[in-house]
Each structure stands twice: as C-alpha cells, then as structure tokens.
Amino acid sequence: MNSYSSTPLRSFFxxxxxxxxxxxxxxxxxxxxxxxxxFAFLLxxxxxxxxxxxxxxxxxxxxxxxxxxxxxxxxxxxxTYMFLHFDFLHILFNMLWxxxxxxxxxxxxxxxQLVFTYITGGVAGASLYILFYNIFPAFxxxxxxxxxxxxxxxxxxxxxxxxxxxxxYTMHLLFIGPVRIKYIALATVIIDFFMIRSGNxxxxxxxxxxxxxxxxxxxLMRSKQIDLSAYLSLRPLARFRNLFTLRxxxxxxxxxxxxxxxxxxxxxxxxxxxxxxxxKILDKIKHSGYESLTREEKEFLFDRxxx
Numbered sequence: 022m023n024s025y026s027s028t029p030l031r032s033f034f035x036x037x038x039x040x041x042x043x044x045x046x047x048x049x050x051x052x053x054x055x056x057x058x059x060f061a062f063l064l065x066x067x068x069x070x071x072x073x074x075x076x077x078x079x080x081x082x083x084x085x086x087x088x089x090x091x092x093x094x095x096x097x098x099x100x101t102y103m104f105l106h107f108d109f110l111h112i113l114f115n116m117l118w119x120x121x122x123x124x125x126x127x128x129x130x131x132x133x134q135l136v137f138t139y140i141t142g143g144v145a146g147a148s149l150y151i152l153f154y155n156i157f158p159a160f161x162x163x164x165x166x167x168x169x170x171x172x173x174x175x176x177x178x179x180x181x182x183x184x185x186x187x188x189x190y191t192m193h194l195l196f197i198g199p200v201r202i203k204y205i206a207l208a209t210v211i212i213d214f215f216m217i218r219s220g221n222x223x224x225x226x227x228x229x230x231x232x233x234x235x236x237x238x239x240x241l242m243r244s245k246q247i248d249l250s251a252y253l254s255l256r257p258l259a260r261f262r263n264l265f266t267l268r269x270x271x272x273x274x275x276x277x278x279x280x281x282x283x284x285x286x287x288x289x290x291x292x293x294x295x296x297x298x299x300x301k302i303l304d305k306i307k308h309s310g311y312e313s314l315t316r317e318e319k320e321f322l323f324d325r326x327x328x
Contacts, residue, residue, distance in 0.1 A: 039132040039255060040123040043139055044116050047172055051106050054079060076107060084168035085147045087154035087223065103143035105170040115172045118180065125190060125202070126183040131320045135179065137250030138238055142178020142231040149230030150174075150223050160222070169223050174231030177213075181206045181235035186243070206232070 058072045065071035085102035086092050092099075106112035119139075126135050150169050154160040160167065180202075183190075188203035213228040241247040302318050314322070 038127065039136050040120070040127060043123070043136070044119060047104050047106065047112060047116060047119075050104050051112050054107065079105070080168055080170065084170040085151070087151050087160070087163075087167035087169070088165055089151070089155060092151065099144050099147050100140070102147060102168075102170045103140075103172050103175045106172070107170075111171055115176050119172065119176045121192075122176070122180045122183055122202075125187070126179055127316060129183065129187055129319065131323060133253050133255055134248070134250045136255060137253045138178050138182050138235060139172075139175045141238070141249075142182075142234045143172070143175035145178065145234030146174020146227035146229075146231035149233070150227040153226045154223065167223055169227050171224070173224060174227040176231070177209065177228045178231035178235035178238075180209065181232040182239045185236055185239040 054076075057075060061071040061075045062069070082095065083098060083101040083105045085098040086095070106115070123135060126138075147169060154164050154167055184202045184206035188201065190202045191199045192202055192205065193199050210229065210232050213225040213232070216222075216225045219225065238249060241249060298321070302314065302322055305313060305318070
C-alpha cells in the first residue's frame with residue numbers, strides 16, 4: 022500500500038489547491054467554535070446557559086440577517102455566514118458535497134472559478150433569502166429575527182455549475198449505481214423548492230439562490246464566453262493554505278532577471294513552443310478523451326482558448 026492510500030486525508034489537505042483550503046476554513050471555524058464552547062462551559066457555574074449565550078452571540082454577529090437594517094449594520098455577514106456551522110451533521114454533509122463535486126469541478130474548470138462560484142454562490146443564496154423574507158407575507162412575523170448560516174448555498178452553486186458544464190458526468194452512488202450529475206443537481210433543486218414550506222424555509226431559499234447563480238455563471242461562460250471570475254485573486258486563500266503546509270527549506274540559488282525585450286527569433290520560438298504544446302494536448306484529447314488530461318493541461322488549454 023502506498024503512502025497516498027494509507028493517508029488520504031493528509032494527502033488531500035497537502036494538495037496545492039483551493040479546494041482543501043475552502044474545506045479547511047469551514048472546519049477551522051467549526052473547531053474554534055467548539056473549543057470556545059468547551060471553555061464557556063468550564064468557566065461558568067451554569068455551563069449550558071453560557072454555551073447557549075456564546076452561540077447566540079456568534080449567530081448575531083456572523084450569520085446573515087433577513088432584516089435589512091440589521092444587514093446594513095453588518096454587511097460582512099454576506100461572507101461570514103457561508104463559513105459558519107454549529108451542528109456536526111450540517112458541516113459534515115456540506116463538506117462531503119463540496120469535496121465530491123469540488124474535485125469534479127477542478128477536472129474541467131480552474132481553481133479561481135471554483136472559489137468564485139463558492140463565494141458568489143453564497144452571496145446569491147443570501148440575497149435571494151433576504152429578498153424573499155422582505156417581500157412575501159409568509160415570512161413577515163419572522164423577519165426581525167431570521168438569520169441564515171452554513172455553506173449549503175455555496176456548495177449547491179458548485180454542484181449546479183459543474184453539473185451544467187458536464188451534465189453527463191456519471192457518479193456511482195451507493196445502493197443506486199451510476200447516475201449522471203445533472204440528475205443529482207436537478208433532484209436537489211426540486212427538493213429544495215418543495216421544502217420551502219418546511220421549518221427551514223430560509224435555508225432552502227438560499228440553496229435555490231446558490232443553484233441559480235451556479236447556472237448563470239456557467240451559462241455566461243458557455244454561451245457568451247464571459248468568465249466573471251477572471252479578476253479574482255487567490256492570494257488570501259493561498260496564504261491560509263500555506264499556514265498548514267510544511268515545506269522543505271529550499272537551497273539558496275541565484276536567480277537572474279533580465280528586462281531585455283525578446284528578439285523576433287525568440288518571440289517566434291516562444292510562440293511555436295506554445296503551439297506545439299497545444300497541438301500535443303489536442304492530440305491527446307483525440308486519442309484518449311478530455312478526461313485523460315491532467316489538471317495543468319486543462320488549465321493551459323482553457324487559458325489558451327481565451328487568448
């Protein structure tokens with residue numbers, strides 16, 4: 022047995038990818054909340070009440086409110102809410118879905134697009150939730166106190182986006198067998214729609230908002246060749262990931278830079294090398310299919326298609 026198979030989680034989180042970073046941030050926030058809850062319990066004569074007060078405080082400051090005056094006072098909650106979980110099963114299923122569909126996403130699209138879909142999908146989910154609670158009479162009584170939290174809208178944006186990009190990609194589900202991911206996404210959206218009448222109406226509305234945005238993002242890329250994620254920087258996530266990545270100390274070496282412009286011969290040679298690499302990848306697709314490409318080859322081909 023090789024080292025990867027014996028330690029799959031360690032190998033996953035040591036990847037140079039934004040997917041482990043997104044999952045890691047969610048888990049880190051959840052762990053910190055649980056640690057604070059332990060200290061709240063230990064430092065109070067009535068630990069249960071103190072833990073409840075702590076959770077209420079965190080919800081008040083980090084979950085996204087439906088009330089517009091509350092949202093104006095704490096606009097940052099449009100981002101913080103999508104990394105906030107309290108229940109173990111809530112974060113478990115969200116992270117499992119992000120893990121499964123995030124890996125499929127990165128087989129066909131790039132890391133910047135994954136982060137963009139996650140963040141903007143979460144914002145879209147929160148926006149639809151806030152809109153519904155402010156315009157529909159069914160939520161009038163709960164408007165002042167309603168809040169939303171969790172990564173579900175962001176995750177569903179990723180699920181729908183990649184399901185719309187490669188609708189015939191097949192997953193093998195336990196007890197069911199092979200299922201195309203477009204049907205998984207469609208079934209999830211339908212269930213969320215009919216569950217609006219449940220006790221978690223705000224959550225299901227947010228899911229639909231995330232799903233809708235995932236569809237819009239891919240629709241613009243497919244039909245209009247518009248990549249809305251083009252100007253997103255991944256540096257903040259890279260810094261977070263580096264906090265948990267052990268790197269070997271690199272040997273010192275001299276690096277020389279030159280500001281000299283390329284000659285015509287050098288420019289033509291560089292252009293020929295790029296074309297040669299592109300032809301080689303296209304030939305690989307012809308003989309082995311698109312799925313045989315490495316992640317680097319897919320990103321190279323996508324970048325070349327935009328130029």
